[in-house]
Amino acid sequence: MxxxxxxxxxxxxxxxxxxxxxxxxxxKNKTTPKQNSVEIAPTPTVTDLQMSTQISTxxxxxxxxxxxNITSPENNTVLSNSKISIKGDSTxxxxxxxxxxxxxxxxxxxxxxxxxxxxELDSGINLIKVNSIDPEDNQSEVELSLTYSTAKI
Numbered sequence: 001m002x003x004x005x006x007x008x009x010x011x012x013x014x015x016x017x018x019x020x021x022x023x024x025x026x027x028k029n030k031t032t033p034k035q036n037s038v039e040i041a042p043t044p045t046v047t048d049l050q051m052s053t054q055i056s057t058x059x060x061x062x063x064x065x066x067x068x069n070i071t072s073p074e075n076n077t078v079l080s081n082s083k084i085s086i087k088g089d090s091t092x093x094x095x096x097x098x099x100x101x102x103x104x105x106x107x108x109x110x111x112x113x114x115x116x117x118x119x120e121l122d123s124g125i126n127l128i129k130v131n132s133i134d135p136e137d138n139q140s141e142v143e144l145s146l147t148y149s150t151a152k153i
Contacts, residue, residue: 067090067091067132067140068088068089068090068094068096068130068131068132068140068141068142069088069089069090069142070086070087070088070130070142070144071087071088071089072085072086072087072088073086073144073146075144075145075146076145076146076147077146077147078147078149079121079146079147079148079149080148080149080150081148082120082121082122082123082148083118083119083120083121084118084119084121084146085116085117085118085119086098086115086116086117086118086119086128086130086144087114087115087116088114088115088130088142089109089112089113089114089115090109090113090115090132090134090140091109091113091132091134091135091138092109092110092111092112092113093108093109093110093111093113093134093135094108094109094113094115094132094133094134094135095107095108095132095133096108096109096115096117096130096131096132097130097131097132097133098117098119098128098129098130098131099128099129099131100119100120100121100122100126100128101122101126101127102122103119103120105117105118105119109132121146121148122148123148123149123150124147124148124149125145125146125147126145126146126147126148127143127144127145128143128144128145128146129141129142129143129144130142130143130144
């Protein structure tokens, strides 16, 4: 009786593994792409090369870099007040955009290039990005790391 039980289990296992193996083998052949496929890339013609090597005779507009300088607060400062004012100077009449982790503030620098923009910090470390875009669309960026903490030091 025990021999017949072991024989039935062995034959059932062999039959089951055989059917499962055949199933996976047939599905593998259906899903794998053929290795013998050839991909044809377009070849450039003489006219394509002539068109891509034409030289522009119009002079490019020379762009000067916009500059920005933050005078207050200093980088890596720990502050006890969440509302602060970012002060600095830039190119006159530039758009100043200040991005905190959660908010964006913007204003313009005056005719002398001086700006002062009030912002609100989040608790903890705040990576502040100050961007200046002058009237000629030149851009400059400065990053500040400011920490707002209510802990008594």
